[in-house]
Structure formats: structure tokens, C-alpha cells
Amino acid sequence: MTTVGAFCVTLNRDQCINARMPGKCATCAEVCPYGVFSLNGGNEVVVQNYNVCVGCRLCAEFCPENAIRINPAESELVSRYPWTLGTVEEIHHKALTGSYMLRGFGATGQTPHFDGIVVVPSQLASPAPRDKYREECNMEVVIGEDTCESPIRLQYPFLFPAMSYGALSKEAKLALAIAAAKTGIMTNTGEGGVVEEEPYYATGYEKAGRKRRIWEPGGYLVVQWSTGRWGVSADYLNAGDAVEVKIGQGAKPGMGGHLLGDKVTEDIAAIRGIPVGSDALSPCRYYDVLELEDIKKQVEFLRDITNYEKPILMKLGPSRPYEDVKAAALAGVDAISIDGLVGGTGCSPEVVTQGVGIPTIAVIGPAVRALKDLGLHRKVKLFALGGVRGGLDAYKAMAMGADGVGFGSAAQIAMGCRGCMACHQGNCPYGITSQNPKMRERLDPEEIGQRLANFINASAEELKILTMLSGHSDVRELSEEDLRALDVNTAAITGLKLVGYERALPWWENGHGK
Amino acid sequence: MAHAPTVLDAEGKDLRAASTELKGLLGKDAVIVKNAAHLHGLCGGLKSGGITIEGNSGDYLGVLNSGALIKVTGNSGKYVADNMTSGVVFVNGDADYGAAQYCYGGTVVVKGDAGDFTATMNKGATIVIGGDVGAEAATYMVGGDVIILGNAGENLGNYLIRGNIYIQGAWDSLGHNCTVGELDAEDVHKLGALLDEYGIAADAKAFRKITPLSDKPFYSH
Ligand SMILES: Cc1cc2nc3c(=O)[nH]c(=O)nc-3n(C[C@H](O)[C@H](O)[C@H](O)COP(=O)(O)O)c2cc1C
Numbered sequence: 001m002t003t004v005g006a007f008c009v010t011l012n013r014d015q016c017i018n019a020r021m022p023g024k025c026a027t028c029a030e031v032c033p034y035g036v037f038s039l040n041g042g043n044e045v046v047v048q049n050y051n052v053c054v055g056c057r058l059c060a061e062f063c064p065e066n067a068i069r070i071n072p073a074e075s076e077l078v079s080r081y082p083w084t085l086g087t088v089e090e091i092h093h094k095a096l097t098g099s100y101m102l103r104g105f106g107a108t109g110q111t112p113h114f115d116g117i118v119v120v121p122s123q124l125a126s127p128a129p130r131d132k133y134r135e136e137c138n139m140e141v142v143i144g145e146d147t148c149e150s151p152i153r154l155q156y157p158f159l160f161p162a163m164s165y166g167a168l169s170k171e172a173k174l175a176l177a178i179a180a181a182k183t184g185i186m187t188n189t190g191e192g193g194v195v196e197e198e199p200y201y202a203t204g205y206e207k208a209g210r211k212r213r214i215w216e217p218g219g220y221l222v223v224q225w226s227t228g229r230w231g232v233s234a235d236y237l238n239a240g241d242a243v244e245v246k247i248g249q250g251a252k253p254g255m256g257g258h259l260l261g262d263k264v265t266e267d268i269a270a271i272r273g274i275p276v277g278s279d280a281l282s283p284c285r286y287y288d289v290l291e292l293e294d295i296k297k298q299v300e301f302l303r304d305i306t307n308y309e310k311p312i313l314m315k316l317g318p319s320r321p322y323e324d325v326k327a328a329a330l331a332g333v334d335a336i337s338i339d340g341l342v343g344g345t346g347c348s349p350e351v352v353t354q355g356v357g358i359p360t361i362a363v364i365g366p367a368v369r370a371l372k373d374l375g376l377h378r379k380v381k382l383f384a385l386g387g388v389r390g391g392l393d394a395y396k397a398m399a400m401g402a403d404g405v406g407f408g409s410a411a412q413i414a415m416g417c418r419g420c421m422a423c424h425q426g427n428c429p430y431g432i433t434s435q436n437p438k439m440r441e442r443l444d445p446e447e448i449g450q451r452l453a454n455f456i457n458a459s460a461e462e463l464k465i466l467t468m469l470s471g472h473s474d475v476r477e478l479s480e481e482d483l484r485a486l487d488v489n490t491a492a493i494t495g496l497k498l499v500g501y502e503r504a505l506p507w508w509e510n511g512h513g514k
Numbered sequence: 515m516a517h518a519p520t521v522l523d524a525e526g527k528d529l530r531a532a533s534t535e536l537k538g539l540l541g542k543d544a545v546i547v548k549n550a551a552h553l554h555g556l557c558g559g560l561k562s563g564g565i566t567i568e569g570n571s572g573d574y575l576g577v578l579n580s581g582a583l584i585k586v587t588g589n590s591g592k593y594v595a596d597n598m599t600s601g602v603v604f605v606n607g608d609a610d611y612g613a614a615q616y617c618y619g620g621t622v623v624v625k626g627d628a629g630d631f632t633a634t635m636n637k638g639a640t641i642v643i644g645g646d647v648g649a650e651a652a653t654y655m656v657g658g659d660v661i662i663l664g665n666a667g668e669n670l671g672n673y674l675i676r677g678n679i680y681i682q683g684a685w686d687s688l689g690h691n692c693t694v695g696e697l698d699a700e701d702v703h704k705l706g707a708l709l710d711e712y713g714i715a716a717d718a719k720a721f722r723k724i725t726p727l728s729d730k731p732f733y734s735h
């Protein structure tokens with residue numbers, strides 16, 4: 001049923017041909033079958049009756065000057081769901097081109113997320129709060145302490161997850177490396193090979209071979225081993241401080257990395273060993289793995305090639321978190337990152353980003369239980385990824401049992417991104433996901449590195465506040481008791497106590513959920 | 515007087531023990547490794563040295579080889595010379611599934627047959643198979659040369675992006691984005707020299723050449 005006044009009709013008179021030259025054009029009045037527009041006595045187009053507009057947008061489509069905007073008077077999610085403008089446009093795109101939609105960024109819309117959870121502060125019945133201003137809080141996370149000759153000591157329980165050179169510009173990669181050095185956390189090459197400066201920037205040095213750091217305390221670089229093996233050699237594996245075996249990621253689990261030809265410049269083509277301008281579509285699985293046992297063999301030879309010095313990590317997409325994390329831990333890695341449905345990307349088919357995978361808050365619990373069942377919780381470190389926006393989300397993930405979190409999209413936003421989701425096209429106006437020299441010029445790695453470092457420091461402070469007000473002086477003390485689910489759905493998914501009810505839902509209480 | 519080669523008996527040793535011992539011996543003469551079939555990823559990432567594996571090898575032999583000369587007198591396990599960047603890996607017998615995948619450079623020679631998905635995602639190595647290869651050989655190859663003296667299975671060269679497949683025998687089917695042509699003088703010269711170098715008796719002119727139709731067969735047409 002058409003609602004009266006369901007749409008606001010706006011005519012931009014500066015652009016409208018008829019407003020400048022009465023009597024000309026008036027296409028809108030001609031094409032609208034409902035009489036929204038008409039011509040007055042002076043042959044000028046006027047909005048005669050916006051109440052009858054049905055939102056077909058035919059006038060906007062025909063307007064040669066793009067002078068017309070039709071906006072729903074109330075949210076389309078209320079008035080037209082599931083046939084929102086986005087859905088309508090997507091179907092038109094497919095009908096016109098025969099191709100499906102690609103885009104950057106993670107899943108959008110309402111899915112179970114950290115916002116369904118609140119932090120429980122300390123009062124009388126639990127250990128007293130700690131004083132954020134005058135007392136210390138330990139946030140260090142060590143990876144590979146008992147297994148590697150050079151373990152990683154993160155000052156904060158944070159990391160920048162894999163974001164490849166190619167998906168990101170060189171300048172963005174270097175900004176991440178500088179920020180990692182300035183905050184003592186780790187950054188990750190992603191699967192596009194290593195940028196020459198990345199290893200020494202990430203550890204705090206301005207030039208290779210320098211003895212004095214310019215960015216203290218110095219961070220770490222993880223190099224990614226993935227299914228496309230772009231730019232991978234023994235030297236590459238030894239260029240970083242750890243190696244990450246990528247199995248999947250939240251935005252496109254079950255698919256490999258996508259780098260479209262528009263972003264494959266000469267430099268990127270040379271690193272990846274592919275023709276300039278051709279698409280780099282990583283295989284969805286390792287060609288050199290036929291069974292789980294082969295993954296274990298890979299972990300062993302990666303340790304051997306890195307001289308048993310560097311931690312070996314694994315990155316999983318959100319599939320069957322309990323079984324997957326168990327398999328990853330049994331493959332012998334030192335840390336596991338598990339990405340959730342909301343996890344970001346530089347490019348993925350829309351349907352995959354939007355509809356495939358388990359939400360982040362639903363993967364953490366099973367992942368933690370898998371490690372606990374193996375007696376490896378807190379030994380094999382667990383990092384939660386996917387939609388983590390700051391210290392509050394970090395606290396919640398860690399109270400659910402993760403040892404730390406990763407900031408992918410949040411790091412992009414800290415660099416200046418406005419979330420337009422067009423990363424795959426290579427024209428990022430902030431130079432973050434663009435290979436266009438004009439756009440890249442806009443991103444100064446030192447300046448943006450400082451912004452990223454500010455974001456990390458602020459998020460660490462948030463985590464510290466929350467940890468201490470809930471009675472702890474070490475992030476490892478956080479537990480599910482520090483959280484409550486705000487709604488039945490979140491309580492059902494996570495096993496957390498429900499606010500008001502003050503218990504876990506019955507099927508968790510009698511052990512079926514655990 | 516020439517020294518006798520150093521022998522490493524890998525029996526009962528795990529990868530870490532055998533590899534550490536092997537690296538310690540490499541500065542000396544050529545090394546012969548015995549009883550290594552249970553070790554996966556042996557000779558990984560070596561930059562130099564000459565190693566002969568006596569008998570059969572395990573999986574991932576010579577993974578990420580960066581300059582060593584590695585010979586296997588018997589058969590190799592799965593994924594031999596995986597992700598090699600330079601050097602030579604020579605298998606006197608057959609190679610199991612996935613030989614010479616993801617290589618950026620160097621040479622791999624398998625005297626006998628090789629399994630499915632051989633030379634997948636080759637990015638620049640020269641890979642010679644003396645016998646037959648299985649299905650899906652040279653899938654998504656982006657550079658280098660693959661030379662097959664025998665026959666190939668189904669879907670040969672599927673989504674070939676760049677590089678050449680030279681084949682003397684027949685194939686069950688060709689993959690997407692492949693076209694078949696004849697060798698030019700430069701190809702014949704290159705192939706002849708390679709066959710001579712590895713003592714393979716074959717006439718370079720008897721090969722056909724498979725090359726990509728387009729280097730952008732996915733999204734960027
Ligand atoms: C621009 C961009 C490039 C990415 N490239 C890779 C990659 O090369 N390898 C990988 O495992 N994940 C990649 N990811 C996924 C991230 O590592 C991480 O899983 C994700 O960003 C986490 O979710 P968040 O963005 O909500 O923080 C990429 C993400 C972005 C935004």
C-alpha cells in the first residue's frame with residue numbers, strides 16, 4: 001500500500017535546467033505518472049504534490065542534471081524492507097551487467113555483536129575496583145614463550161591483522177608499521193609480499209641495519225603464508241618476527257584473496273610475479289595441502305626454515321570454531337587469530353561478505369573451549385578479529401577468553417577512511433586502499449602512523465579503565481563473570497549471564513551449551 | 515684427493531634434529547642423506563650445498579629451496595620443491611602429487627612420472643617431467659616453462675596466465691584460457707639446450723606449445 005508522504009522530493013534548482021531556462025527540459029514532469037511535478041504559469045517546474053510520490057525514482061533517473069533526490073521520509077528498513085533501495089539497485093546491477101557485486105569492508109546491518117553485551121563493574125560483592133589513575137594494569141601478551149627462541153612480547157593485547165600490499169597502498173602499510181613500532185604491537189604483511197621498509201619500520205628503525213630506534217618501543221612484523229604464495233621465499237619468511245598461516249578470513253571464508261587488476265601496478269605485479277593489470281585471485285585452499293596432516297607438516301617446516309626462532313601463527317575464518325581451533329592448536333601453532341562474520345576486506349563478493357560465516361561474539365566461546373579442552377588456553381594465544389572498534393569491544397572479547405584482538409577496519413578508519421566500501425576499485429580518496437599515485441600522495445606514513453598510534457593508545461587506555469573498574473589489574477584476569485548479555489538472543493549465543501536473570505540460560509546452566 | 519661424501523643417517527631422527535645436523539654439514543663436501551623417507555620438509559630454504567637423498571624422500575622435500583642442488587635417487591613424496599625460488603631439484607624416479615608447485619625460479623627435473631596438480635601456480639621455474647603428468651598440471655601458472663615428455667591428464671594448463679607448456683605427448687583435455695601452437699626457433703633452441711643439460715634424449719622439434727589466450731581471464735577482461 002502506498003503511504004501518503006512516504007518520500008521527500010528535493011529539486012536542486014542550481015542544477016535544474018528548467019530553473020535556469022523556464023520552458024526547457026521539464027522531463028521530470030513529463031515522466032512522472034503520479035503528478036508529483038508540474039509546470040506553473042511561467043513554465044517553471046514545481047513540486048506539485050510530493051505526497052503522491054511512490055519512490056520509483058524514475059524522475060531522478062531521467063533527470064539529465066542529477067538535480068532530483070528522492071529520500072524515504074522514514075528509514076527504508078521500516079518502510080520497504082526487504083526491498084530497500086540497496087537491494088533494488090543490486091538487482092538492477094545484476095540485471096544490467098550479468099555480474100555480481102564486489103565491495104570492500106565487512107558485513108553491515110544487524111547481526112549479533114558486542115553491543116548486546118555489557119561490562120559488570122565492581123562494587124561490594126566482588127574484588128574492589130582498581131584505581132586507573134594511580135595503579136598499574138598489566139596488558140602484555142607473550143606469544144611463543146615456551147616454544148620459540150625469539151618470542152613476541154606485545155605491550156598491548158592488540159594487533160593489526162593481515163592487510164596485503166596491493167589491497168592497501170604502500171603508504172598505508174608503512175603507517176601501520178610505524179604505529180606498531182610506536183605502540184609495541186604487531187602488524188602483518190598480509191598475503192601480498194613484503195614492502196621493503198616494513199620489517200625495519202615495524203621494529204622501530206628508520207633504515208635497515210640501524211642500531212638506534214627512532215620509534216620506541218618497537219613492534220613486530222608478521223609475514224603471512226597463504227594460498228597464493230605471492231612474493232613468498234625463504235628470505236621473505238625470515239624478514240618478519242613471526243609467520244602466519246592463513247586458512248581463511250571473516251569477510252570471505254572459503255575463498256582466497258581478491259586483488260582486482262585495477263590495483264595491480266608494476267610494483268605490485270613485480271612482487272606478486274603476475275602481469276601488470278591482471279587479477280590476483282588466490283586459491284581458496286592450499287594446492288599443497290591434501291589433508292590436515294599436511295598443515296601440521298607445513299607448521300613444522302616453517303619452524304625449521306625460520307630456525308625455530310619465530311612464533312608460527314594461524315588465521316581462521318568463522319566456520320566451525322570449536323573444531324577448527326582444536327585442529328589449528330593440534331597443528332602446533334603458537335597463536336590463533338579467528339575472524340568473525342563482520343571482518344573487513346579489501347575486496348570480496350557482496351553475498352559472501354554479507355551472508356557467510358559466524359558472528360564474532362559467537363566464535364570466541366567455542367574457540368576458547370577448544371583450547372581449554374586441550375589444556376592450551378592462555379598457552380596458545382587466541383586473538384579475536386571482526387568488527388572490533390576499540391577498548392570496549394576488546395574488553396568484551398578478552399573477558400570471553402581471547403588473549404587479544406585485532407583492528408582491521410578500525411585501523412583503516414583511524415587512517416582517515418570514511419567507510420564508503422569502494423576499496424576494491426582502487427580510488428580510495430584517502431590513499432589507503434588506492435594504488436593511484438595522486439591519492440597515495442595524500443597519505444603521509446609518519447603523520448598517519450601517529451594517528452594509528454593515538455588510536456591504539458586510546459583504545460589501550462579504554463581497556464585499562466574497564467579492566468580496573470571491574471576489579472582487575474591484569475587483563476588475563478578478565479572472565480565471563482565480568483560480562484552480562486543484554487538480551488536473550490545474546491545470552492543464548494554466548495552462554496553469558498542474562499541481565500536481570502543473573503544466570504546463564506538453562507541450557508547453558510545444565511551444560512548442554514558448553 | 516677427493517673426499518668421500520659425508521653421510522647423514524636420518525633414521526629415527528625428527529625434522530629438527532636431521533635438519534640441524536644437515537645444515538652443520540653443508541659447509542663441507544656433498545652430503546648423502548640416508549633413511550629420510552619419514553622426514554617432511556627436509557632441505558627447506560637452503561641457499562647452497564649439494565645433497566643427495568638416497569632412496570625415497572618424504573613430502574615437501576626442498577620446500578622454498580633458495581639455491582641448493584638436491585637429488586633424490588628414488589621417488590619423491592608429495593609437493594617436492596614446493597615454492598622453490600632458485601637451485602635445482604632432481605628426482606630420478608617418480609614424483610607424487612603436487613610436484614613443483616608455487617615455484618618462482620630454479621629448475622625441477624623429474625625423470626619419471628609426476629602426479630596431479632604438478633607445477634600448479636608456477637611463477638617462473640623451469641619444470642621438466644620425463645614421463646607422464648596427472649590431471650590439472652600447470653593450473654593457474656603465471657610464469658616459467660613446464661616441459662612434459664610424456665602425456666598429460668585432464669585440464670592441462672587450466673587458467674594459464676603466462677608462461678609456456680611444452681608437451682611431446684598427448685593430453686586428455688585442455689583447461690580454460692589455453693591455446694595450442696608450434697614452437698618457434700627460440701623455443702627449439704631453449705628446449706634443446708635444456709634437454710641436453712639433463713641428458714634427456716628427445717627431439718625439441720617434436721613438442722607442441724601451450725600458451726595463454728588472455729592474461730586477464732577473470733574480472734579484468
Ligand atoms: C584492506 C584489507 C586487506 C586485507 N587483506 C588480508 C590479507 O591479505 N590476508 C588476510 O588473511 N586477511 C586480510 N584482511 C582481513 C583482515 O586481516 C582481518 O581479518 C579483518 O580486517 C578483521 O576484521 P575488521 O576489519 O572488522 O577488524 C584484509 C582486510 C582489509 C580491510
Ligand code: SF4
Binds near residue numbers: 420
Ligand atoms: S575511504 Fe578508502 S579505505 Fe575507506 S572504504 Fe572508502 S575506499 Fe575503502
